[in-house]
Amino acid sequence: MNLKLKIWRQKDATDTGKIVDYNISDVSSDMSFLEMLDVLNTQLIEKGDDPVSFDHDCREGICGSCSLQINGQPHGPDGGTTTCQLHMRKFKDQQTIVIEPFRAKAFPIIKDLIIDRSAFDRIQQAGGYVSVNTSGNTQDANTTPINKVDADHAFDAAACIGCAACVAACKNSSAMLFVSAKVSQYALLPQGQIERQQRVQDMVAQMDEEGFGACTNTGACEAECPKGISLTNIARMNREYIGANLKS
Amino acid sequence: MSLSALFLISFLLLHVAINFLSVISKDMYNEASHFMGYNPIIQFVMQPILISGVIFHFVLGFVLxxxxxxxxxxxxxxxxxxxxxxxxxxxxxxxxxxxLAFLGVHFYDFWIHEINYKYLTDQVPNEARYFSELVEKFKDPLRVGFYVLSFVLLMLHLLHGFQSAFQSLGVNNKFSPIIKKAAMTFSYVVPLAFIFIALYHHFTHY
Structure with missing residues (x-):
């Protein structure tokens, strides 16, 4: 298939950036979206042009690196997938595809389609951990009985890969779905009880400090999340946060 | 936002109930309105709380x-x-x-009129005046049209806002489907009741 690509090009964080048009031909419908960009970059390099910079790593939907806004949707039009899992068969011959970076004040653009998502790392560092004795006599996790329902919910929350599609989809650039998934996966498990109150307070404080917007419950984050993280996590985090503030 | 929203929603229920009395009985409406207008607890405790709630909700909404x-x-x-x-x-x-624009008109029509009647011109309490004042407000078709439009938008506002308030307060559990249905029912029924009252008086009396 032949496609017209409109790609956001930006030299660095200080550049204003602009959309640049590219035509690409003979794209196989079996290609992944990133493979299509690889082909484009090969053509650009052969012509002596600067290739389009974009993030990628595992290319199997588990690392959360690929983060492209495709035709106005994070990770493109296919539900429940990351950009690397998106295939060109989801597009039509002669279609125009607009490719942009995920946009938020908290995610400055490094170059072209690559954004700096270290704000997520700082939120995780603020409280997304458990106190575990790793001195050599670590207790086997299976010796601690855990309710099956809680374990399942914690596992569902832990499926978050931190790709930031939730922030990209939200009209407020809110990171509530990401933060709530991280808060939930620990709040539901016995290992996470020690720092439970402090965790939610610290992670929410860091989230606010990074400049993310507030949640207005549009549900866009849940709809676009490639891992199906549920809005129930945001409600749980709100409960945790209200409870922690009432107790402290 | 969610707490002020739920407070204002509870007030809406009281408001529509009193307004609906105007359709059922002129005397009942007059009696209820007179009680609301002259009861000191409602006038000097509840009314300032309500106005504060409205201002808080709008100001916080704009800031957010x-x-x-x-x-x-x-x-x-x-x-x-x-x-x-x-x-x-x-x-x-x-x-x-x-x-908000509707509330401006509404305050001008009713609240400022009441303040003027009771405190500035110091007129004698008249329990029989409320129904005729209400009906008079629904005479102008343009005003009725704006009233209907405002309540259609209130309906849309409530359709998202009511159930969203529970999510913000952390209520998302096995009762959530029931809460969502109840919130949706409220969001349709209450604004439609306000619209019905306006249209009823417009077409019945003019």
Missing amino acids: EFQNKSARPVPYVMKNSAANSSWISRNMLYSGLVI
């Missing part, structure tokens, strides 16, 4: 909207928001602005 807009200083070239969220959930500001 401004903060949320500033969280994405560079907009997307292409957006497909319809693919992941409802129009009304993304545009609560605009439905809120129309409701």
Whole structure:
């Protein structure tokens, strides 16, 4: 298939950036979206042009690196997938595809389609951990009985890969779905009880400090999340946060 | 936002109940309105709380909207928001602005009129005046049209806002489907009741 690509090009964080048009031909419908960009970059390099910079790593939907806004949707039009899992068969011959970076004040653009998502790392560092004795006599996790329902919910929350599609989809650039998934996966498990109150307070404080917007419950984050993280996590985090503030 | 929203929603229920009395019985409406207008607890305790709640809800709403807009200083070239969220959930500001404009007219029509009647011109309490004053307000078809439009937008505002308030307060459990249905029913029934009352008086009396 032949496609017209409109790609956001930006030299660095200080550049204003602009959309640049590219035509690409003979794209196989079996290609992944990133493979299509690889082909484009090969053509650009052969012509002596600067290739389009974009993030990628595992290319199997588990690392959360690929983060492209495709035709106005994070990770493109296919539900429940990351950009690397998106295939060109989801597009039509002669279609125009607009490719942009995920946009938020908290995610400055490094170059072209690559954004700096270290704000997520700082939120995780603020409280997304458990106190575990790793001195050599670590207790086997299976010796601690855990309710099956809680374990399942914690596992569902832990499926978050931190790709930031939730922030990209939200009209407020809110990171509530990401933060709530991280808060939930620990709040539901016995290992996470020690720092439970402090965790939610610290992670929410860091989230606010990074400049993310507030949640207005549009549900866009849940709809676009490639891992199906549920809005129930945001409600749980709100409960945790209200409870922690009432107790402290 | 959610606490002030739930407070204002509870007031809406009381308001529509009293207004509906005007359809059932002129005397009952006059009696209820007179009670609301002259009871000192309602006038000097509940009314200031209500006005504070309205101001708090709107001011906080605008502040949050401004903060949320500033969280994405560079907009997307292409957006497909319809693919992941409802129009009304993304545009609560605009439905809120129309409701605010309506509240301005409403305060001018009723609240300022009441203050003028009771405290400035110091007129003698007249329990029989309320029904005729209400009916008079629904005479102008343009005003009735604006009234209907405002309540349609209130309906849309409530359809997202009511159930959203529970989510913000952390209520998302096995009762959530029932809460959502109840909130949706309220969001349709109460604004439609207000619209019905306006149209009933407009077409019955003019």
